[in-house]
Amino acid sequence: MHLIRCPHCGHRDESEFVYGGPFSGARPDDPGAIQDEAWSNYLTVPDNPVGPVVECWWHANGCGAWVTIARDTATHDIREARDDRG
């Protein structure tokens, strides 16, 4: 079970969090200006590397913060955690 650092609550067990998928940058402001294929890829083709990924977790059973972390899928090392509430 991962130990994820919530910027508000400190290191907490993964069971307190809900996985929110990979972080692929903030949602573009004007999807209408993006090519069909590019938009479909944005929605449905996330990278799935063995190695570092950036992903979002929701501290659902905690403070409710969305946390973005950089995690290595091969080692589970979590290198940084960012508070998305700023």
Added chain:
Amino acid sequence: MTAAERRLASGGGIDRSRPLRFTFDGRPYRGFEGDTLASALLAEGVDIIGRSFKYHRPRGVIGAGVEDPACLVELAGRAASGNQQAATVRLRDGLAATSVNCWPSPELDAAGIIGAFSRLLPAGFYYKTFMWPGWRYYEPWIRRAAGLAAAPATPAEGRFETRHAHADVLVVGAGPAGLSAALAAAGSGARVVLVDDNRVPGGALLNRRLGIGGAPAEEWAAKAGGELAAMDNVTYLCDATAWGYREHNLVLVVQRNPETPDVIERSWKVRARRVVIATGAHERPLVFANNDRPGAMLASAVQAYVNRYAVLPGTTAVVFTNNDSAYGAAADMAAAGIDVAAIVDSRKDVPGAARALVGGTEILAGQVVTEAHGRRRVRSVSAGDPAGGTMRRIACDLLAHSGGWNPVVHLHCQSRGTLRFDDTIAAFVPKDAAQPAAVAGAAAGLPSLGDALADGAAKGAGAAEAAGFRALSRPLPECRDQPYAVEPLWLAVAPGREDRSFLDILNDVTVDDVRLALREGYRSIEHVKRYTTGGMGFDQGKTGNANIIGTVAHVKGIAVPEAGFTTFRPPYVPVAFGAVAGARTGPVVLPFRHTPVTAWNIEQGAVMYEAGGRWRRPGYFPKPGESFQDSVDRECRSVRQRVGVYDGSPLGKFEIKGRDALRLLDLVYTNDFSDLAPGKGRYGLMLTDDGMILDDGVTFRIDEHRYLMTTSTANAETVNRHLERILQVDRRGWDVRITTLTSEWCNATICGPRARDVMKALATDIDIDRDAFPFMHFRSGSVAGLPARVFRVSFTGEVSFEVNVRRRHFRSLWDRVMDAGRRFGIEPVGSEASHVLRTEKGFLSLGHEADGTVDPHDLGMSWIMSRKKADFIGKRAVEIRRSSGEPRRELVGLLPDDPEQAIPEGAPLTPGGSKRASEGLTTACVRSVVNDRWIALALLENGRERIGGTAHARTRTRIIPARIAAPCFHDPEGRLLRG
């Protein structure tokens, strides 16, 4: 030898003043406090404890701990439990154990005949032999024949529980290295958790006769354990096994027999800053014909039973070895009175230090045991030069064998640590750690006692330092050790006998099976494992795996490290489901959520349902003599003809405020909210960015920057996550705050033609006149003397007032509504009637009509997809998907040709009812009171243009034709609900 002669008069770790009675397969036996079930059965002369998994060969005790691959028992009574290892079951007074895999008894096993046909059951026989006419005909028989213990019929008495612990240093194992590590770490002041699977400290020291600090080694261990247990910063868990090593240094431990009397087992989740793995080593067996016969035991196990349990497992022994450690065992056996007939050593040159331990015992150097003889127990062995020559028969009733030692690297490997092959000890040893952990002592490949003590102290101190403490150096005690050297020997079996030479004794995997797997092209060690099932039993191949790897290397003619090793996975020992679940059983697993009228509903005799989001709410309120349909019809009629009241409290409710609240609504809803005036509400549809329907609900504007959003019951949590993610990740600068009000406000939905009368009778200061308080508006005021928010929305198609009050006022509101409504014939309405009423109106129910493939156009809701807004979540994806021009399934109504014929919800619609790919499905089907017939909603390919035609629902037993209609069966203009 009688039972009395098998137990030594003195010595060992048993307490002779505390005799214990137990039964095995119904027969009474006696043992002592300190015994395991295995040691007590050995002392009582029970040779055969079980039958093997596949061939039903007789099996007896082989090991003295978790490594034993043969003796599974089922415990009955208070501690009912299946598949326990006899060598790890602590003997208690009244213990009742039975063998598994045997019928009628291990002595007379009916299926033992399978052993005679073992050639018919090679590796992979399941896949080859039982193909025709189908595996399902054979499976029940095979499962019964090859089964393990049945699950206990009744729950064990007592409970399981879980504890979470944090440690600066977690030490696994209280052998010499572990104790030494724990002492070094604890001395620094670090919080130390020490986990050991024995009841007393010492590990292998308990089984051997070594010395530390001028005293017997077990005395040093007892003193060290006592010292640690007395320290405030040390938690010493004995009789506890670390069985899983997970991410971020989380180690899972199961503690048997914790001090709390009614706790059966306690599960510990230890999060440690550093871990020291001091799990010792397991002896590997040697591979010869009939190496599974009762009486053939690991040399270290014989040594343990003699020294620790004061049991003689036989009278005359042959010791077969390829290393020095068996000489210490032989010496202890001889000292206890066992006649050691010969030591067969595969090494041509036996070191003098080893010879010196056994005095005048005959040593057959450079020879091997090729076969054990005896049907139910070893009676003699064949020994000789493996290169050829005459074989010699040596009579014996005990064969103690040792193939060297494997470091217990399971936890290290579970933590993703790597291994290397150490030629000196002919075993895989830890290489690099993947987490903040270190391996110490025999587990690290250091066989000598002095090295274990020094390595443990260094690793313990290192762990404490790494966790930020200052470790003090502590003098290491002097020790008296025994020599260790080994020359690998993977196979000692004569040709033609490989079908009865076992590698994995638990799963009946022989040398022949491995040869077969390799011949059939399973080259990788992982494939050999899966094809033969070698190493896949509950023991995870603790004794077998190394020999399987050695055999693969031998057959392929490669070096052992090239053969590789299989993945080590948790659990290290069998763990009860109860220990994993802990207290999370029964209603505690997923607790229901209740509204304040649950008790009232139950008093009324309501049949309670789970309504999504874990809410418990009434399905219907049966009256005496009513059928299910009678009750639902009655509730529907009350709403259509008079008035009903529905507990709408579980509805998701969120207050959204801030300068950018409107921007948020316009982003998440498909329709436009910019012109919504304060005091008014609007129905909205929410999509995900891939164009699927996420939720629907009505949002009210309270004032300029303040809104109240309602969501469906089941999706409240999902919507909250969705909105928070937008605000916290995507639109971080927006000024919006969301407050969850779902449990703060409860609502009684009063609906039906007399709803306004009930509102008047309740007394309210809100002007509820139709023109003063129109549909899709909300008002704040007092209702029945309680502060309330009243919404005019309708999910039934009738005039509705949703009266929201604070949770603490809800029960009194509910009672007042029932009182005030009595003279208008009010009835409580459950979710079944609600489902009928909404289906009659064709109102969307997520999970019925919206299933993840459906977009708003399919539901006839193109009007809700704003053309004015440049963007909203899901807009782009819906456009892209629809641009393909593929036919869509559209929402329609269905009227079965036979009005009394129901269509099962979910039934597929196929072209003409034929057995072809479906063209739609039935999403809801109810008996309509207003139409006096069955009606249905369905998603049907190009359904809207087929209105007036016929669709066919195809079920297993019949084809149901139905006329396609518009998806609304009651008041299509919506006049009633606005009334």
